[in-house]
Amino acid sequence: MDYLLEPERFFRAADVIGIFANALIGGAVARSKGFDIIGFVVLAITTAMAGGILRDVILGTTFPVAVTDPWYMSSAVVAALLAFVLELDGRWKILLAAGDMVALGCWSATGAAKAAAAGLDLLPCIMLGVITAVFGGMFRDVLVNQVPSVFGENPLYASLAVVSAFQMTLMLQAGHYRIGMVISIVGCTVLGLLAQRRNWILPSAASLTLGGLVRVGPNLVRRIDHAEEPAMDIDDLDTGVLPRIDPAATSSDTEQQPPQAKNNDKPGT
Known part of the structure; x- marks a missing residue:
């Protein structure tokens, strides 16, 4: 033994x-x-x-x-x-x-x-x-x-x-x-x-440093506060986040617009 x-x-x-x-x-x-x-x-x-x-x-x-x-x-x-x-x-x-x-x-x-x-x-x-x-x-x-x-x-x-x-x-x-x-x-x-x-994980640098919050702006703050939102794409850092376009809303707005009157006047009349 x-x-x-x-x-x-x-x-x-x-x-x-x-x-x-x-x-x-x-x-x-x-x-x-x-x-x-x-x-x-x-x-x-x-x-x-x-x-x-x-x-x-x-x-x-x-x-x-x-x-x-x-x-x-x-x-x-x-x-x-x-x-x-x-x-x-x-x-x-x-x-x-x-x-x-x-x-x-x-x-x-x-x-x-x-x-x-x-x-x-x-x-x-x-x-x-x-x-x-x-x-x-x-x-x-x-x-x-x-x-x-x-x-x-x-x-x-x-x-x-x-x-x-x-x-x-x-x-x-x-x-x-x-x-x-x-x-x-x-x-x-x-x-x-x-x-x-x-699911205990160590925090990332972006979630701890003030520089990370300032660098990516309010998008990261929303990501921290609302975990269900998707992460920002890397291209958004340079070009900004474009608003999402709703195709249904766009088509309905187009249908509600009155048609423009055609100008049939001929020159010189």
């Missing part, structure tokens, strides 16, 4: 859980795009291991753990095959959302732990924790020609990784590795699922 409670075993187990969950999500994206088995494997491996590989490259590791530990690659491939043969919809979506949040907590904590073990300070530890947690999903979105979802207008995700990596670093400094890991996993899972259910 003591063997299972060693911190290094917790680190590896959390990493493998995160890899498997993120690889399933990558496979689900591949299915939504209609990819073949190669696309499934590539997206699964990218989603699962790109963040960890970039972290290890930044830390100067000779070989990233993703290519030296057989559990990592095999877990991603198995998850890709499962996603290929199983349609991950319905109840699977709930499990995928929960697995994604578990992975977010696992990876932000393990990334911060590796950075702390390398002797880095607080901010680099937080940065590497966030990179480990979100870079795989960002790279996956780029591969399928989508704007990375962590850039905004989506429920809280990267911000949870920041908080998780921050508390993990503090717990490591206090000597509470396992407590920090549990807080990261449980906290990200609970808060992440609540954010998705209640």
Whole structure:
């Protein structure tokens, strides 16, 4: 039992859980795009291991753990095959959302732990924790020609990784590795699922800065006050918003206009 409670075993187990969950999500994206088995494997491996590989490259590791530990690659491939043969919809979506949040907590904590073990300070530890947690999903979105979802207008995700990596670093400094890991996993899972259910999102710059309100004028104010109104087109910033023309009203006005009398007078009469 003591063997299972060693911190290094917790680190590896959390990493493998995160890899498997993120690889399933990558496979689900591949299915939504209609990819073949190669696309499934590539997206699964990218989603699962790109963040960890970039972290290890930044830390100067000779070989990233993703290519030296057989559990990592095999877990991603198995998850890709499962996603290929199983349609991950319905109840699977709930499990995928929960697995994604578990992975977010696992990876932000393990990334911060590796950075702390390398002797880095607080901010680099937080940065590497966030990179480990979100870079795989960002790279996956780029591969399928989508704007990375962590850039905004989506429920809280990267911000949870920041908080998780921050508390993990503090717990490591206090000597509470396992407590920090549990807080990261449980906290990200609970808060992440609540954010998705209640649609908690960070405000955009335009909704906070006075310059944004002045630049686009009253149209943005109406958009903020009345969310049901459509967003202003980018062309409206230069040319102004033209009033909407009602064809029915126009035709009725035309019908009510009396016909103009024709001038049949001939010159010289």
